[in-house]
Amino acid sequence: MSSDSFKTSVRVTWADTDAAQVVHYSKYFVFFERAEEEFYRSLGFSFVDFRNRGLWFPRVEAFCQYKKPAKFGDLLEIELTVDELKVKSVKYGFKVTNDETSDLLALGYLVVVAADRQTGRATQIPAEIVEKLKPFHK
Amino acid sequence: MSSDSFKTSVRVTWADTDAAQVVHYSKYFVFFERAEEEFYRSLGFSFVDFRNRGLWFPRVEAFCQYKKPAKFGDLLEIELTVDELKVKSVKYGFKVTNDETSDLLALGYLVVVAADRQTGRATQIPAEIVEKLKPFHK
Amino acid sequence: MSSDSFKTSVRVTWADTDAAQVVHYSKYFVFFERAEEEFYRSLGFSFVDFRNRGLWFPRVEAFCQYKKPAKFGDLLEIELTVDELKVKSVKYGFKVTNDETSDLLALGYLVVVAADRQTGRATQIPAEIVEKLKPFHK
Amino acid sequence: MSSDSFKTSVRVTWADTDAAQVVHYSKYFVFFERAEEEFYRSLGFSFVDFRNRGLWFPRVEAFCQYKKPAKFGDLLEIELTVDELKVKSVKYGFKVTNDETSDLLALGYLVVVAADRQTGRATQIPAEIVEKLKPFHK
Numbered sequence: 001m002s003s004d005s006f007k008t009s010v011r012v013t014w015a016d017t018d019a020a021q022v023v024h025y026s027k028y029f030v031f032f033e034r035a036e037e038e039f040y041r042s043l044g045f046s047f048v049d050f051r052n053r054g055l056w057f058p059r060v061e062a063f064c065q066y067k068k069p070a071k072f073g074d075l076l077e078i079e080l081t082v083d084e085l086k087v088k089s090v091k092y093g094f095k096v097t098n099d100e101t102s103d104l105l106a107l108g109y110l111v112v113v114a115a116d117r118q119t120g121r122a123t124q125i126p127a128e129i130v131e132k133l134k135p136f137h138k
Numbered sequence: 139m140s141s142d143s144f145k146t147s148v149r150v151t152w153a154d155t156d157a158a159q160v161v162h163y164s165k166y167f168v169f170f171e172r173a174e175e176e177f178y179r180s181l182g183f184s185f186v187d188f189r190n191r192g193l194w195f196p197r198v199e200a201f202c203q204y205k206k207p208a209k210f211g212d213l214l215e216i217e218l219t220v221d222e223l224k225v226k227s228v229k230y231g232f233k234v235t236n237d238e239t240s241d242l243l244a245l246g247y248l249v250v251v252a253a254d255r256q257t258g259r260a261t262q263i264p265a266e267i268v269e270k271l272k273p274f275h276k
Numbered sequence: 277m278s279s280d281s282f283k284t285s286v287r288v289t290w291a292d293t294d295a296a297q298v299v300h301y302s303k304y305f306v307f308f309e310r311a312e313e314e315f316y317r318s319l320g321f322s323f324v325d326f327r328n329r330g331l332w333f334p335r336v337e338a339f340c341q342y343k344k345p346a347k348f349g350d351l352l353e354i355e356l357t358v359d360e361l362k363v364k365s366v367k368y369g370f371k372v373t374n375d376e377t378s379d380l381l382a383l384g385y386l387v388v389v390a391a392d393r394q395t396g397r398a399t400q401i402p403a404e405i406v407e408k409l410k411p412f413h414k
Numbered sequence: 415m416s417s418d419s420f421k422t423s424v425r426v427t428w429a430d431t432d433a434a435q436v437v438h439y440s441k442y443f444v445f446f447e448r449a450e451e452e453f454y455r456s457l458g459f460s461f462v463d464f465r466n467r468g469l470w471f472p473r474v475e476a477f478c479q480y481k482k483p484a485k486f487g488d489l490l491e492i493e494l495t496v497d498e499l500k501v502k503s504v505k506y507g508f509k510v511t512n513d514e515t516s517d518l519l520a521l522g523y524l525v526v527v528a529a530d531r532q533t534g535r536a537t538q539i540p541a542e543i544v545e546k547l548k549p550f551h552k
Contacts, residue, residue, distance in 0.1 A: 013175060015168045015302060017295035019348050024291055025473040026443035030153045033440075037151060037211070046211050059439040063477045072295050073175070073184050153440060155433035157486050162429055163335040164305035171302075197301040201339045210433050289451060291444045306429045313427060313487070322487050349451070349460050 004135045006080045008038040009099060012070055022069035028106050029062055032094045035078040036110065039092075043132045050114075053126065057112045060089070064108035068098075075099040082136040088122045089113045090133060142273045144218045146176040147237060150208055160207035166244050167200055170232045173216040174248065177230075181270045188252075191264065195250045198227070202246035206236075213237040220274040226260045227251045228271060280411045282356045284314040285375060288346055298345035304382050305338055308370045311354040312386065319408045326390075329402065333388045336365070340384035344374075351375040358412040364398045365389045366409060418549045420494045422452040423513060426484055436483035442520050443476055446508045449492040450524065453506075457546045464528075467540065471526045474503070478522035482512075489513040496550040502536045503527045504547060 010031050018024040040046050050056055070076055077099045084091035089111055096106040114125045125133075148169050156162040178184050188194055208214055215237045222229035227249055234244040252263045263271075286307050294300040316322050326332055346352055353375045360367035365387055372382040390401045401409075424445050432438040454460050464470055484490055491513045498505035503525055510520040528539045539547075 011175075013168065013172045014294055015171060015300055018290055019293035019295070019297040020470060020472070021295040021297075022472075025476055026291060026440050026447075029440035029443065030151065033153060034151045037149075041211075048211055056434060058434070058436075058483070059480055061477075061479050062439055063475075065475050066473055069472070073179075073186055152432055153438055156428055157431035157433070157435040158332060158334070159433040159435075160334075163338055164302050164309075164429060167302035167305065194296060196296070196298075196345070197342055199339075199341050200301055201337075203337050204335055207334070287451075289444065289448045291447060306427065309429060310427045313425075317487075324487055349455075349462060 003081070003138045006035070006039045006042060006136060008035050008078050008080075010034060010076045010078060012072055012074045012076065014072055017072050020069075022071055025064070025066060028064045028066075028096065028108060029110075031076065031078055031096065032062075032064075032092070032108060032110055035080045035094060036092060036112075039080050045129070045132075051117070054117050055114055055123065055126075056117055058115055059110055060113050061111040062108070063110075064094075064106055066106050068103050068105050070096070070098065070105050076105065080136075081138055082133050083109060083138055084111075085130065085133055085137045087124055090125065093138075141219070141276045144173070144177045144180060144274060146173050146216050146218075148172060148214045148216060150210055150212045150214065152210055155210050158207075160209055163202070163204060166202045166204075166234065166246060169214065169216055169234065170200075170202075170230070170246060170248055173218045173232060174230060174250075177218050183267070183270075189255070192255050193252055193261065193264070194255055196253055197248055198251050199249040200246070201248075202232075202244055204244050206241050206243050208234070208236065208243050214243065218274075219276055220271050221247060221276055222249075223268065223271055223275045225262055228263065231276075279357070279414045282311070282315045282318060282412060284311050284354050284356075286310060286352045286354060288348055288350045288352065290348060293348050296345075298347055301340070301342060304340045304342075304372065304384060305386075307352065307354055307372065308338075308340075308368070308384060308386055311356045311370060312368060312388075315356050321405070321408075327393070330393050331390055331399065331402070332393055334391055335386055336389050337387040338384070339386075340370075340382055342382050344379050344381050346372070346374065346381050352381065356412075357414055358409050359385060359414055360387075361406065361409055361413045363400055366401065369414075417495070417552045420449070420453045420456060420550060422449050422492050422494075424448060424490045424492060426486055426488045426490065428486055431486050434483075436485055439478070439480060442478045442480075442510065442522060443524075445490065445492055445510065446476075446478075446506070446522060446524055449494045449508060450506060450526075453494050459543070459546075465531070468531050469528055469537065469540075470531055472529055473524055474527050475525040476522070477524075478508075478520055480520050482517050482519050484510070484512065484519050490519065494550075495552055496547050497523060497552055498525075499544065499547055499551045501538055504539065507552075
C-alpha cells in the first residue's frame with residue numbers, strides 16, 4: 001500500500017544565503033519547519049490549535065544531510081513524509097530538491113513530541129490528529 | 139497620473155516569531171527584501187543579473203515603523219512602491235498589512251544604490267532597469 | 277555636561293553574512309538589540325524584569341544607515357546612547373565601528389515604548405528605570 | 415589518554431527565541447558553528463585562511479538532540495570535541511549546557527569536509543590543521 005506525501009515549495013531569499021554564496025546550513029531547518037506548518041495547514045489545523053488544547057510540539061531531534069548547495073533565487077521543493085507515528089511522537093522525513101533541475105539537495109528529519117504545556121511532559125497525540133497523519137505514514 | 143504598485147504575500151513562519159509571540163522586528167527587513175526580490179522577478183530580472191553586469195545593490199538606509207504586531211501563521215501582504223528614482227539610487231517604500239483583517243502592521247523604506255562590484259563606487263542604474271521601474275514611481 | 281555611553285562588542289559569525297560576503301543588513305538590528313540587552317544587564321535589569329512587572333518594550337521605529345560593510349570574523353564595537361528620554365518611550369542611538377580599523381560601519385536608532393502587557397497600551401516607564409537611563413541621555 | 419575539549423559561551427539574545435519563549439531549534443546550529451569558529455580562532459586560524467588556500471569547509475551532516483529548553487538571557491556553555499578525524503573530514507561533537515544551572519540542554523554534531531573551491535571536490539585537510547586538531551580528538 002502506498003502512502004501519501006506532502007509537497008510545498010520555498011524560494012531562496014537573499015537572507016537565506018551566507019558568504020559561501022549558498023543557503024546557510026541552519027536554514028534548512030527553517031525550511032523543514034515551514035513545510036511542517038504548511039502540512040498542518042493543508043490538514044486543517046495549526047500550531048495555534050495545538051496551543052489551544054494545552055499542547056505544543058517541541059522538537060527533540062533534528063538531522064540534515066547536505067548533498068548539493070542551494071543558491072539565491074532557487075525554487076526548492078520540500079517533500080514531507082511521516083516516517084514514524086508513535087503514541088506521543090512523530091518523525092517527519094524531509095527531502096529538498098531543486099525544482100528546476102530536480103537535483104536532490106538535502107535529506108533530513110525532525111522528531112517532534114506532543115507535550116502538555118502545563119507540565120512539560122510528553123503526552124498522547126490527540127486521536128483526530130493521528131487519523132489525519134496516518135495516510136502519510138510510510 | 140496614478141502609479142503602479144507591486145504586491146506580494148508572506149506567511150509568518152515559527153522562526154519569524156520571538157518570545158513576545160509576535161514577529162521579531164528585524165524580520166520585517168527580511169520581508170521587505172523578499173518583496174524587492176519578487177518585484178525584480180516580476181519585471182524579468184534578478185540580483186543575479188545585476189551581478190553578471192558587475193553591479194550590486196547594497197542597502198544604504200533602512201527604516202521601519204511598527205503599527206501592530208504580526209503573529210505566527212498570519213498571511214501578510216507586502217506592497218512595494220518606488221518612492222524616489224535617482225540616477226544612482228532607488229528608494230522603495232513598503233507597506234505591510236494583515237491580509238485577513240486589512241490592518242496596517244508596518245510602514246518602511248529601503249534606499250538601495252547601484253554599485254560597481256570592482257570599485258565599490260556608486261554608479262548609474264542601467265537605463266533598461268530605470269525604464270522598468272518608472273511605472274512604479276509615485 | 278557630557279553624557280555616558282555604553283559599549284559592547286559583537287563578533288561577526290558566518291550566519292550573519294550573506295552572498296555579498298558581508299553582514300546582511302537586517303542583522304544590524306539584531307546587533308542593536310543585543311547591545312540594548314547588554315546595556316540593561318549592565319544596569320542590573322533585563323527584559324525579564326520588565327515582563328514580571330507586566331510591561332514589555334516593543335520597538336515602534338527602527339532605522340539604520342550603512343556606511344561600510346562588515347565581514348565575517350570582524351569584531352564590531354556597538355556604542356549605545358540614550359538620544360531621547362520621554363515619559364513613555366526611549367530613543368536609543370547606535371554606532372557600529374570596526375574594532376580593529378575604527379572605521380564607522382553603521383549608524384542607527386531604535387524607538388522603544390513601555391507597554392502594558394494586558395492592554396497593550398503605552399504606559400509610563402517606571403521611575404527607577406528612568407533614573408538609571410538618565411546618565412546616558414545626551 | 416585523555417583529550418582536550420574547547421569551550422565557549424553564548425548569551426541567548428531576544429532574536430534567538432521563538433513564540434514558545436525558548437530558543438528556536440535552528441539556532442543551536444548557529445551556536446555550534448559559532449563555537450567552531452571560536453575554536454579555529456583559538457588555534458590561530460579561521461575560515462578566511464581556508465579560503466585563501468582555495469579550500470572551504472561545507473557541512474555535510476548536522477544533528478541535534480534537544481534535552482531542555484534555553485531561554486532569553488541564559489548564558490550557554492558550548493563544548494566542542496573532535497569526535498572523528500579523517501583524511502578529508504572532521505566530525506565535531508557539541509554539548510550545550512546552561513552555565514548557571516549546569517543542566518544539559520542539547521547534544522549534537524557536525525560533519526564538515528575539506529573541499530577544493532575550484533572543483534567542489536573533497537580534498538585532504540592540510541597537515542598543519544590536522545596537527546592542531548589531534549589533541550582534541552577523543
